[in-house]
Amino acid sequence: MAFRIGGLVEICSKEEGFVGSYYSAEIIFTAEKTHFLVEYKNLLAQDGKRLLREIVRADEVRPYPPAIQVSKLGLFDRVDAYDKDGWWVGRITRRNKSRYHVYFESTGEEIAYSVSQLRVHQEWKNGKWTDCLVVANLFLICYHFSQAPEIALVPQQR
Numbered sequence: 001m002a003f004r005i006g007g008l009v010e011i012c013s014k015e016e017g018f019v020g021s022y023y024s025a026e027i028i029f030t031a032e033k034t035h036f037l038v039e040y041k042n043l044l045a046q047d048g049k050r051l052l053r054e055i056v057r058a059d060e061v062r063p064y065p066p067a068i069q070v071s072k073l074g075l076f077d078r079v080d081a082y083d084k085d086g087w088w089v090g091r092i093t094r095r096n097k098s099r100y101h102v103y104f105e106s107t108g109e110e111i112a113y114s115v116s117q118l119r120v121h122q123e124w125k126n127g128k129w130t131d132c133l134v135v136a137n138l139f140l141i142c143y144h145f146s147q148a149p150e151i152a153l154v155p156q157q158r
Contacts, residue, residue: 003027008064011056020106022087034058042085062124068131078121081113089121
């Protein structure tokens with residue numbers, strides 16, 4: 001996909017400790033379709049006064065995902081949780097009143113978020129967006145957590 005200067009994109013971090021996170025940025029300059037100079041929307045430079053600018057590889061850049069409206073999120077849905085100035089990929093493990101608990105494979109943590117801090121995770125593949133909502137009646141997933149040794153997926157009503 002060709003990205004235009006001024007276009008809003010997301011950068012998929014490949015740095016240790018940040019794998020599985022996405023950060024909003026604007027394309028500032030294109031270098032032969034292999035690298036881009038981007039300016040992050042929420043990350044500051046070391047001086048703490050300016051937005052961070054960085055050269056990134058083309059394989060770290062994807063379009064900004066479209067919003068998906070859902071009435072509710074379900075157990076095991078793959079979501080992005082907004083935390084530490086970026087979107088982190090995880091899975092919903094449970095709901096407690098108005099908070100959804102999200103498990104992050106990259107860190108082994110489970111953290112509770114309000115619905116306003118979550119979005120449906122989408123993958124950019126072959127020039128198309130695909131969402132990662134669970135199709136509950138097609139397969140069974142078992143996860144191993146310290147609180148629940150085995151959690152089986154059951155069909156959801158949507």
